[in-house]
Amino acid sequence: MKQNNNKAHKFGMVIDLDKCTGCGSCMVSCMSENNVPFKEDESNKKDSITWMRVYKLTNGKSFPDTEIVYMPRPCQHCGGKGDHGHSPCVSVCPAVATDYGYDTGIVSQIYTRCFGCRYCMGACPYHARYFNWWDPKWPEGMENYLSPNVSPRMRGVVEKCSFCYHRYQAARDTAYYEGRDDIEEHEYQTACTTACPAGAIVFGDLNNPAHKVHQIVKPDPHPDPRNKHVVGKSRNPKVFRLLERLGTNPKVYYLSEREWVRKQGDNYLDGEWDKIKNHHGAASHG
């Protein structure tokens, strides 16, 4: 089994939920950037394709104590148990149609390889994977706006957020052309990151201490002593990941000052949250 080596990139994201206004720009920019088709009636969210989906969370209290937060949810690009690259979806795909990039940490989807068994969708607890139930269609004239850098998907295959991988390829091509070995932080940013008017999304290389995402998240490279499957836990007490306890090791982190928001990131037994809410990566105890 391959291990992530230190020279490899590990692209990830941190989303500041206290800044997110729920405007939906990230969703729109994502659909536009990635040629996501849409239906005439998108009211059924369970069969509409939204690589980036914004959930609305509440603290469950009645007025005037009600608080709301909007949680954008792209593919979490899980590293899998122990961060070895066996993401929940990658490990189950029978035809290697979804793969883990050990050089980037990005979970890819190979549309022409996928035969539509949907096992990956069943494996993903984040509902980040979408099936093309219909042929992709756009209103007349709108095909002219399709991005030439992203292939549209055919009916009968699964698709999901790619962290705008084509932008990474373009940035790498530019770097190569200019004789550079690597790309700069600003050269590879996802569409949702650049579109967010509140600057709530920060994207970059979690392995690179010079990148802002690393500085905010401060990922702990060591396994969590409480759960050996969890690697990359944030040492920032305000940062959390979705369903971290399952050991999926997502590369999408969330940031919030509010405790009730952080608590919604995972499931806890009665009284458990109070015991572990201050447990962060190893350095937090240093």
Added chain:
Amino acid sequence: MDSALIPEGAKRCSFPKFAIGIAIVSAVVLWGVFAMFLCWFKGLNQTNMDDYYGFALWIWADLAVIAVGGGAFFTGLLRYIFKIDELKNIINFAVIIGFICYSSALLILAIDIGQPLRGWFIFWHANVHSMLTEVAFCLSAYFAVLTIEFIPNILENRQANKVPFFHHLAHNMHGVMAVFAATGAFLSFFHQGSLGGVAGVLYGRPFAVREGLLIWPWTFFLFTWSAAAFGPCFTLLVTKITETVTGKKLVKDNVVHLLAKISGWMIVTYIIAKIIDTIYWAMVTAPSLGFTLSHFYSNNGFYGYWILITEIVLCGVVPGAILIMKSTRENPTLRLVAIILGTIGICLNRWVMVLQIMAVPVMSFDTWALYFPSWQEIATTILPVAYGIILISVAYRYLPVFPQEQELNTIEPVSKTE
């Protein structure tokens, strides 16, 4: 009209009556085939599946038919490897039921994939880490074994058997059938198990995930065990239905009692393991991930504790208890109740291990997802049942499926000769 094809000495209904029966069931087949082509040509938007319910009725049907078809490999194992000779009187029928179940599973899988023309990718681009890959390989290989096991019975047709080559081929295939039975048992162990593994490895789904041994979650072993336990129940149930429809006794009671007894002890041992697994999962696995048992059985309109109790107690403990006790096992009514409950139980287990997994919310702010299949899904799921009825009818009419049939139904020919 077709009397030359009917086994010698066997009494069958008239051809027009048979043809009318087949025609009626064929109408159901056509309905299913129509739905199948709709799915193939228009896509899976013909179903009521969605992105929460990517696995639904069809996957359940696959798992269920393979589980109940487990009677074929287990009876074959008992007959040819453990040399339980009495079972030769039901093995042909068990093989036919298995053949129907496995061919149905392959058909349903072919409908269930979004890009049917790429179905071969599962073999060509195989991911060795995926349980579904193992399912595809073992299931296909075992279907080939079942076909080989079915061939001698087909060649024993009265006309086919007149051809010396076919006669000798059938005879020689019977001679080496132990090899295929052993191969079938080996393959079945892995594909029944890997079907259980399909759910057990989903570590993103706390309702499904299980610890296990090396790469195999406990569901791997539970699925194999349950198929061997409940498969014979289904074999006995279909035998009983066939006897009722034909109005004839086809298998002697001692054979039925023996298979029922073996099934009963397998069910009892399985259900003990299942109860231990459930308790460990409820007390250790799920809580370690932040979930209580009640999370999986409340706050929704369908999945309550009733399904857990029905599966384990009513359709597990009860049939097991009936079948291990001589007095209840040899009572025809109670035995029928037990094999019906057993068959329902195994199907319910497969339902839970597919559909309830999809229904349970995992993210704390997510909601339960319930689903009802479209008519196209229902029609294509009934299609294999109708196809099975036709194949059993044809096989029963033209092949010597039940070796004891003539011995058990000799009264009429004797009275005629007088």
